Amino acid sequence: MSWTLLKQGLSGGEHAPRFFPEAGPLAPHYDVVVIGGGGHGLACAYYLAREHGIRRVAVLEQGYLGGGNTARNTTIVRSNYLTPEGVRFYDTSVRMFRTLSEELDINLFYSERGHYTLAHSDEAMRIMRWRAEVNRHLGVDSRLADRDEIAEAVPGIDLDCGGRHPVHGALFHGPGAVVRHDAVAWGYARAAAAHGVEIHQQTRVTGLRTAGGRITGVVTDRGAIACGAVVSAVAGSTPAITDMLGLDTPIEIYPLQACVTEPVKPFLDTIVVSGSLHVYVSQSARGELVMGAAVDPAVLHATRSTFGFVEGLADRLLDLLPRVGRLRVLRQWAGMADMTPDFAPIMGTTPVDGFHLDAGWGTWGFKATPVSGWTMAATVAAGRNHALITPFGLDRFGAFALVGEKGAASVGH
Numbered sequence: 422m423s424w425t426l427l428k429q430g431l432s433g434g435e436h437a438p439r440f441f442p443e444a445g446p447l448a449p450h451y452d453v454v455v456i457g458g459g460g461h462g463l464a465c466a467y468y469l470a471r472e473h474g475i476r477r478v479a480v481l482e483q484g485y486l487g488g489g490n491t492a493r494n495t496t497i498v499r500s501n502y503l504t505p506e507g508v509r510f511y512d513t514s515v516r517m518f519r520t521l522s523e524e525l526d527i528n529l530f531y532s533e534r535g536h537y538t539l540a541h542s543d544e545a546m547r548i549m550r551w552r553a554e555v556n557r558h559l560g561v562d563s564r565l566a567d568r569d570e571i572a573e574a575v576p577g578i579d580l581d582c583g584g585r586h587p588v589h590g591a592l593f594h595g596p597g598a599v600v601r602h603d604a605v606a607w608g609y610a611r612a613a614a615a616h617g618v619e620i621h622q623q624t625r626v627t628g629l630r631t632a633g634g635r636i637t638g639v640v641t642d643r644g645a646i647a648c649g650a651v652v653s654a655v656a657g658s659t660p661a662i663t664d665m666l667g668l669d670t671p672i673e674i675y676p677l678q679a680c681v682t683e684p685v686k687p688f689l690d691t692i693v694v695s696g697s698l699h700v701y702v703s704q705s706a707r708g709e710l711v712m713g714a715a716v717d718p719a720v721l722h723a724t725r726s727t728f729g730f731v732e733g734l735a736d737r738l739l740d741l742l743p744r745v746g747r748l749r750v751l752r753q754w755a756g757m758a759d760m761t762p763d764f765a766p767i768m769g770t771t772p773v774d775g776f777h778l779d780a781g782w783g784t785w786g787f788k789a790t791p792v793s794g795w796t797m798a799a800t801v802a803a804g805r806n807h808a809l810i811t812p813f814g815l816d817r818f819g820a821f822a823l824v825g826e827k828g829a830a831s832v833g834h
């Protein structure tokens with residue numbers, strides 16, 4: 422038992438200090454209202470206050486802080502995307518993650534351990550080569566790996582996958598990392614609050630007010646507030662918010678499920694992904710295998726997790742890593758992935774003046790947390806999209822200027 426725990430138990434009422442002050446009543450007016458108290462919303466609020474001096478900011482969270490997709494992902498960070506737009510954007514995120522523990526003064530357990538995306542066919546190898554070349558052209562450390570290297574890096578791997586899907590090679594991405602997801606949200610929350618940001622949990626947005634095509638306020642289940650700008654960073658609840666403005670997006674919501682096993686001694690110190698087997702797996706600092714699959718096959722606005730998911734995942738994982746067959750699954754869960762047709766996010770200004778979207782993250786929102794917060798804050802402050810996010814505007818769908826990122830998905834969809 423830790424000394425702090427013992428001291429608290431015996432002190433009869435001495436509590437650890439709160440991470441951030443409890444927000445009182447809502448103020449009648451804020452400069453910016455951020456809807457969504459996950460990593461993205463909190464990071465945006467933090468950078469608004471710290472980098473742009475915009476401190477009258479309220480973050481509204483319908484549930485508890487970081488309880489949406491921030492807490493429901495598999496903690497992977499990487500920048501080995503397919504398009505130059507995606508690579509530049511996620512590379513900035515990786516760079517920000519590397520120094521985030523110091524910046525937020527909290528140990529995020531950022532652990533850079535390399536990331537193998539396995540290819541089970543010549544066609545898949547071609548995509549890996551393509552990604553490696555785009556990555557390296559933009560200064561990102563990715564390269565092809567052969568079977569011998571994979572066998573050495575992934576103890577116990579069956580490179581023939583039970584004879585069904587032999588591994589031809591892989592894309593190796595050195596900066597691939599894992600990081601404690603809840604700590605990212607809590608770190609941003611504490612730092613934002615220290616700069617004056619108010620964080621209101623258990624506060625549901627029920628309406629948005631506009632006048633003359635401009636956002637003027639937010640209606641909540643705790644009363645209405647006026648504001649100069651709104652950022653919506655609500656992942657699976659995006660359609661519920663955009664419907665309030667009659668704003669059309671091509672987003673569809675699919676559950677994305679994941680699970681962890683009981684902890685075992687460290688044996689896997691890299692991240693392994695197979696798009697063909699629909700599996701990604703890493704080992705956490707606690708020793709658990711953290712695993713996931715593709716999104717569920719049908720649109721659904723729910724976070725229920727299913728036996729069928731674990732059964733299917735285990736079936737495919739055991740082709741790859743037969744030695745983990747005796748491990749028991751401890752927990753499983755689901756997030757709501759807001760998928761776009763081109764697998765790239767929707768970010769920035771919208772046809773409603775002052776209303777900004779940070780959405781469409783599909784299966785890779787967590788890894789974008791720092792860069793999305795930073796670029797969204799800059800966009801709100803400047804009144805125009807930050808250069809890194811201009812390719813991701815909502816208007817790209819009407820203009821047929823898609824950013825085809827499907828080839829960089831960890832798992833097939």
Ligand code: PYC
Pocket residue numbers: 495497499701713784785830831
């Ligand atoms: O894109 O790295 C990824 C990822 C992992 C799990 C879901 N998406």
